[in-house]
Amino acid sequence: MLLEINDLKVTYGGAIALNGVSLNIERGEAVGLVGSNGAGKTSLFKAISGIVPAEGSITFDNKDLLALKAHEVPSLGLAHVPEGRRLFPRLSIEDNLLLGGSSTHVVDQSDFDRVYKLFPKLLERKTQLAGTLSGGEQQMAAIGRALMSRPEILMLDEPSLGIAPVLVEGIYKAIAQLRDEGQTILLAEQNVMECLEVCNRTYVLQTGQVVTSGPSDELAENDEIRKAFLGI
Ligand code: ATP
Numbered sequence: 001m002l003l004e005i006n007d008l009k010v011t012y013g014g015a016i017a018l019n020g021v022s023l024n025i026e027r028g029e030a031v032g033l034v035g036s037n038g039a040g041k042t043s044l045f046k047a048i049s050g051i052v053p054a055e056g057s058i059t060f061d062n063k064d065l066l067a068l069k070a071h072e073v074p075s076l077g078l079a080h081v082p083e084g085r086r087l088f089p090r091l092s093i094e095d096n097l098l099l100g101g102s103s104t105h106v107v108d109q110s111d112f113d114r115v116y117k118l119f120p121k122l123l124e125r126k127t128q129l130a131g132t133l134s135g136g137e138q139q140m141a142a143i144g145r146a147l148m149s150r151p152e153i154l155m156l157d158e159p160s161l162g163i164a165p166v167l168v169e170g171i172y173k174a175i176a177q178l179r180d181e182g183q184t185i186l187l188a189e190q191n192v193m194e195c196l197e198v199c200n201r202t203y204v205l206q207t208g209q210v211v212t213s214g215p216s217d218e219l220a221e222n223d224e225i226r227k228a229f230l231g232i
Pocket of ligand 1: 016039041044
């Protein structure tokens with residue numbers, strides 16, 4: 001197992017955000033995490049990345065992530081694309097990409113080639129300042145920046161949020177392409193249909209707990225699950 005999470009709890013003051021979440025990801029899997037606003041998706045990502053304290057256990061490639069500091073996590077091979085993207089707005093796309101890789105290894109042209117092949121639009125605009133890109137383009141740049149670190153696991157937090165539908169389609173095509181290349185992915189989404197289509201397995205999170213999980217096609221075909229948990 002590449003990532004193994006057991007009985008994870010995250011609280012903010014007295015408020016419980018995650019209440020005993022367990023989740024596993026094997027190398028090469030694309031795993032989805034669906035849930036509405038406030039279900040706890042971002043808290044789970046932050047706990048994995050060491051940004052918020054958590055109880056329980058998170059093991060990545062046999063290493064205990066909860067024992068590490070946040071700045072020690074990326075070099076292990078976890079890349080987190082946060083909700084809201086967080087690019088450096090006054091730097092070009094190219095410089096944002098460079099920074100994405102330079103903390104983990106010496107970046108070479110093959111790193112840029114991988115990103116530009118996936119998102120040709122970024123190549124066309126590589127000198128443009130990131131702050132002047134559209135939301136969809138920024139999302140591409142943020143995914144690209146994460147890929148520059150050659151991650152073992154790519155964690156995407158609501159990549160479709162606030163993006164025009166036509167660009168969402170392009171971003172999901174790219175995610176499917178990464179999955180087909182064998183990139184391990186953890187994808188959090190409110191957009192249930194997109195998530196089920198691209199992920200091999202999906203977990204459904206409600207008020208901080210996993211209420212059901214399984215192969216995405218089985219969840220999508222189960223009428224009770226569709227009605228009770230997926231809203232489709
Ligand atoms: P969204 O899609 O809105 O980001 P989410 O599924 O990612 O939702 P979280 O952001 O993880 O959910 O939030 C889970 C719960 O924790 C919510 O009830 C939220 O209000 C609460 N929460 C999140 N961050 C904080 C914080 N810094 N302080 C207090 N409560 C928080």
